[in-house]
Amino acid sequence: MTKKKYRIAIVGGSIAGCSAAIALGHDGHDARIFERSSQKLQVRGAGIVIPAPLFESLKAQRWLDKDTAHISLQGMSYRVSDSNNAENGRSIWHRPLDAVAMRWGHLFAQLRQRVSDNDYFNGIEVLNITQDKDQSQTLVLSDGSTYNADIVIAADGVHSRTRDLVNDPTSINYSGYVLWRGLLDQKSTLSSHTPTPRNHVLWHPYSGGMAGCYIIPASDHATSTENHTLNWGIYDKVDTDTLSKLLPDATSPEASSAHSLNDFAKEHLRNLLNTKIPSASANLFQQTTTPFVQAIVDLDSKKLVTNNIALIGDAAAVLRPHAASGAVKAIDNALSLAQELQSTSSSISDNLKNWQQQELPKLRQQVTLSKTLGEGLVTSAPVWTDMSEADMSQWWQSMLEGKNWYMK
Missing domain, CATH: 3.30.9.60 (D-Amino Acid Oxidase; Chain A, domain 2)
Known part of the structure; x- marks a missing residue:
């Protein structure tokens, strides 16, 4: 059975958005990115670390x-x-x-090159999203036009305006x-x-x-x-x-x-x-x-999916940068979502629910680990000058296991 190819609107054209467009485009979906900024994103950011x-x-x-x-x-x-x-x-x-x-700019530039200019709309803000009777989504755009999509992917970062369509208003906590x-x-x-x-x-x-x-x-x-x-x-x-x-x-x-x-x-x-x-x-x-x-x-979403809208990257949750870079999480989200949409036995709604069921526990673990590392490294750290090589090894392992012997 051949899987239906979907019209997918991606809100946000940074690393998460480009990753989603590449992964989904590879599977034959019509994925279009709407990026509200008219500036070149590759000039943003500094250094990032990703697993080899x-x-x-x-x-x-x-x-x-x-x-x-x-x-x-x-x-x-x-x-x-x-x-x-x-x-x-x-x-x-x-x-x-x-x-x-x-x-960061080098990584973004590499990903951006792999998204066709015909599918990347700079300086276009998504003003509103409404669900139609057939479960598709209509996007109202800042240039006065509309776009109808089967799926909307919110990849618009920590300041996502799409997040509140999936969750109750989410607070960003210092x-x-x-x-x-x-x-x-x-x-x-x-x-x-x-x-x-x-x-x-x-x-x-x-x-x-x-x-x-x-x-x-x-x-x-x-x-x-x-x-x-x-x-x-x-x-x-x-x-x-x-x-x-x-x-x-x-x-x-x-x-x-x-x-x-x-x-x-x-x-x-x-x-x-x-x-x-x-x-x-x-x-x-x-x-x-x-x-x-x-x-x-800290920012964490209770849900990742509703009404054929899915949150990925920092739009879904913000991890303190001790655990992994946001780019790693964004790429992983994009790959896993594309893989789930390959299923030929499920509807869009079921695909997205299955993806959420997989990703939410993983996200909970990542959020918890990032907070644990932040406490252990910064807010409740050991007395560093008292630490020996053996103490440091034990301290690190304890953080990874969720223990807190090192906190004062």
Whole structure:
């Protein structure tokens, strides 16, 4: 029996939306993306880390070019500030890693190239969605037109306007900490000034947060090792009063977006770098000309599907970035949804219900793990300077098992 091919409207054209369009288009569905922003999305974002097996799988499936710029990550090191080694800090743990570092913009550009321009509508906002008698969906678009689809996929991110059609209004909750981020372009001749080896992630945990960095490819997409970029970030526990001074409107969901620094934020970051992390990393991070900050938030949907509308990526739930990148979750959602729609024995409604039944438990586990890691790493972390190599291994395993012996 041949499976019917569907008209699918995808709301949001970032990584989740493009991934859905590629996966569904490969199966012969008519998938069209409506992206409300008229700007080029590939200029957004900084560095991301994805599992090496997923990276190889995406290349094998031709979602990515074979020569896609990336850097293999083979290890993760933790070094704490220490008076005996003020420059580099004291090592307390090292563990192996099998991952790939990329620029967010490079990943997006690769995916976007695989979606036809005829199926990608920039600067078109979906104003409303209504269900028709035949269970299809009619989208009212900002250019005055309408589009009728069998399925709507909401891939419009943390600030999704489609989410409330599936769930009751969902709140975005502040986690208790922010993420400071920056990118610093470097020449390989300056590698001696880079605090972390090319193929490792370096962390500097401190009381109230942790700073980290790793190398990503240069912005020109070059695959050579001559140039590279240092991608750094600092998770920093911040109370709500301080948060309101750091961000223009801390009570708004937009606080979770990246923001340039105001004068108060610049001074806060400067003090953080000067007092909390080893000088080699601090001095390097301070060379960044345009650092930015965002609030780390929690968002979780009770349902993923209703009326032939499905939520994927950050529109479904926001994971704190310790567990995995949002890009990984978005790609996984797109692949699993496309696979479920291949079933020839179910209606659209049944396909989507089956997909939700598979994905919701997985999402619950991911949300729980991301919160557990956030608590263990930032808000309720151990006394890092007291931790031995054995303590660190036990601490990490306990977090993965959901235990909380390390919390104070």
